[in-house]
Amino acid sequence: MKTLDVQFALKDLGKLHYILGIQVYYTESGLLMNQSKYMDDLLHKLHMTDVKPMPSSSAVKRVLWYVNGTKHFGIYFQPSPTLTVSAYSDADWASNLDDRKSVAAYCTFVGNNIVS
Known part of the structure; x- marks a missing residue:
């Protein structure tokens, strides 16, 4: 960072927790990235926070139902x-x-x- 700081004004903000709709969770053996907050915000904006699993003729509702059920899935990275x-x-x-x-x-x- 010191090399970059010579060229650019930098500030260390600590560990990354949220960026571009992606949450970052740190564990002892790596880190997990998911978009659960982004999905919660989207479902709230569409007034679908209490969406229940049920058959629907609307493709959009089916996708949002799926998103609601899998929003805590993510990608795990380890050293x-x-x-x-x-x-x-x-x-x-x-x-x-x-x-x-x-x-x-x-x-x-x-x-x-x-x-x-």
Whole structure:
């Protein structure tokens, strides 16, 4: 930080707890990041804080019901002995017999932690 402080005015604000809608929780073995506060704020703004799991014909309501039930899920990061970058991908070309659409997915790790 001292090197950066020569070029820019910096201030140490301590440990990160909330940024860009993401909450950060520290544990003894790593940290957990989730968007539970952002989801709570969104559901409050839409007057849906007490949304109950029930069938709905509205796709938006189904998504918000799902969000409400999974808002405490997150990504867990832990210290890793190396910063090796590993990537995995998979593709299924035109396997859907109805529309012949393809499906592809990937994930990238830095050390033991998924980053994308």
